[in-house]
Amino acid sequence: MSIEWNQESREFHLRNDRVSYVLRVLENGWLGHLYFGSPLTEGRSYAHLVPGEFLGYSNRVGEPVPFEYPSGGSGDFRIPAVAIELPDGSGVLDLRYASHRTLPGKPVIPGLPSTYVEVGGEAETLEITLSDAVAQIEVRLLYTIYRDRPLIVRGARIANAGQAPLILRSAMSASLDLPDSEWQLISLSGDWARERHVVRQGLRPGRQSVSSLRGSSSAQHNPFVALARPATTEDAGEAIGICLAYSGNFLAETEVEPFGTARVRAGINPEGFSWLLEPGAEFATPEAVLAFSATGLDELSHAYHDLLRERMARGSWRDKLRPIVINNWEATYFDFDEPKLLAIATAAKEMGIEMFVLDDGWFGRRDDDSSSLGDWTVNTAKLPGGIESVARKVEALGMRFGIWIEPEMVSRRSDLFAKHPDWAIGVPSRPKTESRNQYVLDMSRPEVVDYLFDALSAILGSAPISYVKWDMNRNITEPFSPTLPAWRQGEFFHRYILGVYALYDRLTEAFPGILFESCASGGARFDAGMLAFAPQGWTSDNTDAVERLKIQWGTSMVYPLSSMAAHVSAVPNHQVGRITPLETRAAVAFFGAFGYELDPTKLSADETAEVAQQVAFYKKWRELFQRGRFHRLISPFEDDRDVTAWMTVAVDARSAVVGYYSILNRPNSGPTRLKLRGLDPATSYRVSIWTAAVGDENDESPSPIVLGGDVLMAAGLVIEGLRLSSTQGDFRARVYVLESI
Ligand code: DGJ
Secondary structure: OEEEEEOOOOEEEEEOOOOEEEEEEOOOOOEEEEEEEOOOOOOOOOHHHOOHHHOOOOOOOOOOOOEOOOEOOOOOOOOOOEEEEOOOOOOOOOOEEEEEEEEEOOOOOOOOOOOOOOOOOOEEEEEEEEEEOOOOEEEEEEEEEEOOOOEEEEEEEEEEOOOOOEEEEEEEEEEEEEOOOOOEEEEEEOOOOOOOEEEEEEOOOEEEEEEOOOOOOOOOEEEEEEEEOOOOOOOOEOEEEEEEOOOOOEEEEEEEOOOOOEEEEEEEOOOOOOEEEOOOOEEEOOOEEEEEEOEOHHHHHHHHHHHHHHHOOOOOOOOOOOOOEEEOHHHHOOOOOHHHHHHHHHHHHHOOOOEEEEOOOOEOOOOOOOEOOOOOOEOOOOOOOHHHHHHHHHHHOOOEEEEEEOOOEEEOEOHHHHHOHHHEOOOOOOOOOOEOOEEEEOOOOHHHHHHHHHHHHHHHOOOOOOEEEEOOOOOOOOOOOOOOOHHHHHHHHHHHHHHHHHHHHHHHHHOOOOEEEEOEOOEOOOOHHHHOOOOEEEOOOOOOHHHHHHHHHHHOOOOOHHHEEEEEEOOOOOOOOOOOOHHHHHHHHOOOEEEEEOOHHHOOHHHHHHHHHHHHHHHHHHHHHHHOEEEEEEOOOOOOOOEEEEEEEOOOOOEEEEEEEEOOOOOOOOOEEEOOOOOOOOOEEEEEEEOOOOOOOOOOOOOOEEEEHHHHHHOOEEEOOOOOOOOOOOOEEEEEEEEEO
16 A cells, blocks of 8 residues: 655555556646556556646636546536635635645544544555635545555545635535546435335436435435446446445536546535535535445445445444344334233244344334324333333343434424424424424534433433434425524535434444444435444335345445344235245345344244244354355346345355345246355355255255355356246245355
C-alpha cells in the first residue's frame, strides 16, 4: 500500500496489490481524475491518460475534462459534486489545488458512521485541499486506501473560509469520471417485502439515478450502485461499486455526455437539501466506499463483505457468531401474555434455539398498531411481572432474551404525544400525515434524543436484555423542524439522521453487550451506515423461501451474510400465502443470521424433530454461514430456469455448503451440473447431501462421494434427483456439504 506524490508530473497514485487510483493536478490547478482500476506500476507517470488537448484550456466549455470533484458554472455542464450559493447569490465555483498531506490510518467523521482502522499500518489517507480564492471556500477531499482491500474510501469536507455565510446546495461524497460509458448500472431496488432486487441496465446518454427522499435509505432503492461491463458476470469482468455509508436521503447518479464518457456521483440527495455554512464552519459528507474488481461481481461483493463486517461493524458483536433467534411476531402479533411467550420460548429451547426476541406490543397500552409508540414502559396488563420477569424466566430456560423497539416514532394515542405534540414532525399550519397510525419524532432535536436515551436506557437496564431489534415503520412526511429557522429547513433530513446516529451511538456505548439489529418495515434501512451500530439487519418482512432467494441474493451484492437476519416462518406464508417445504425454508434461511419466526408450539412432532435438526446443522456450520466466502452461482433474476444456487466456502477452503433451489418443478428435466467456486482445486472433498426432512420419502440421501475441488469447479457438481419425478413438486431445495478429506 502506498500513496505516491510525483512532484514533477503533479500526480497522486494510491496503490495496493488490488487497485490503483490516480489523480493529477492539471496545469491550471484543477484536480483531474486519471484512473481507477487494476493496480499499475509505482513510480511512473500516467499523465497521458488525460488527453493533452483537454488540458490547460482557459475555456473548457463542453470538453469532457475528467474532474475529481466537479463544480458547476464555469463550463462543465455535467452533474456537479458540489454546489454552493455564494453571498451574492451566484453559484460559480472554481476549485484549484492548494495543498495535500498524507495521514496514517483514517480520520473519523464527526457524527457519521465510517470505516476505521484498528492496527497500525492498515491504511493511509490522502487529504487534498482545493480552494476557490474568490468564493473563499476550501474543500478537503479524503481518500483512504487499505493495505489489502480493493477499494478506496472517499469523503469531502467543505469549509467556509470567508466572512459571510454560504449555503451548501449539494455536497457529494464522491464523483468519478470514467473515460467510457460501456457500462451497465446495477442497483438494488424494490419495495416493502421485495427489497434489493437486482436491476441491471445499460448506461445511456443523459442521467440515470437511484435515490431516496423518504428520510431513510429505503426499500425502494439502496444506497449502492455498481457499474459492470455488459459481459461482466459473477466471476469475470470489470465492475466498480459505490456504497454509501448513509441511512438518510441519498442520490447515486450517472451521466453519459456526448463524447461518451461517464460520470457517477453519490452522496446526500441534493433535492430539498441545503446547509448553512457560517464563516469558519465545515460540512462533512458521509463516506463512499469505491470498490473495483477485474474478476466479476463476486469479488466486488467480497470486498464489501469483508470491509463492512470487519471495519464498519464495531463493538463486542462484530467478531462474535450470532445466536439462533426465535421471534414471536408472526407467532402472536400483538396477542400475547407471559405464559404464551414462555411456552414459545420453552418449545424453542427444546429445539436448541438460543435467543428469544419479544417483538412489538410489550409497552404502553399497545394491543394493535394504533397506540403507545413513545411510551417505553411495560404493558403490565400483558406482562404483569414486567420485562424483567419474562427476561429472567427466558434466561432460566438457558436462552438469552431480546426486545423490539421503535424509538423514532410516536403514536397519536400515546402519553408522549399528549405531552409533547410538537416533537412529532410536521408543518404547524398543515395536518400531519399519519402512516401506520404513527408520526415520526423530530430526531434533529437534542431533547428528543435525550428523552429516548433515558427511556430506552431504563428499559434496557431493567432486565437481562441481550438483543434489541430497532424498527422504523414509516417514512417522513411534512419535513420541518420548528427549532430551525426558515433558511435552515433544508438541513432537516440530514439533521434527522444525525440524531438517529447519535441515539444509536449513545445506546450502543451504554449497552456494549447488546446485539443490535436494525429494521425498518423489514429491510427499508438496510445500509452500510446502519451496520456501524447494528451489525445485522432484518432483511425483509417477506420470509417466503422463494421470495427470499431474490432478496438475499440482491442483499449479498454488498452486505455480508452475518448482517442478513433470515428466519424460517410458518406456512402458508404470511406475506404471499405460499406453501413451501420446511426444509426449503431452512435451506434458504441458513445463509445468513438464522432464526425462526413462527409458533413452535404449533409444530407437529415431525416438524419439531426437523427444526431441531436444522438448528443442530446450523450450529455445526454457523461459522461458514455467517463468515464464509459467499458465491452466487445461479441467479434468481436471470432466464427462466426456475433455479437458484449459491454457496459459502470457509476462509481456508476446507469446507463449503451449497444451496441449490428448484422453484417450479420441470417435467423430465434431467440431471444438471452446477459449477462451484472458491474451492481448493487440489483438495478432495467429501460431498454429502444434508437433509433434516423427517418422513419425506423424496429425500433419500445418497451416500457421500469424494470429488476434487478441480472437478467440482471445472466440470461441476452433478445435481440429480431433485426435479426428476412428479412427486418432487415445487419449491425443493438441496443442501450439499463439502468437507475436505
Ligand atoms: C415491522 C418489522 O419488520 C416486523 O418484523 C415487526 O417487527 C413489525 N414491524 C412490528 O410492528
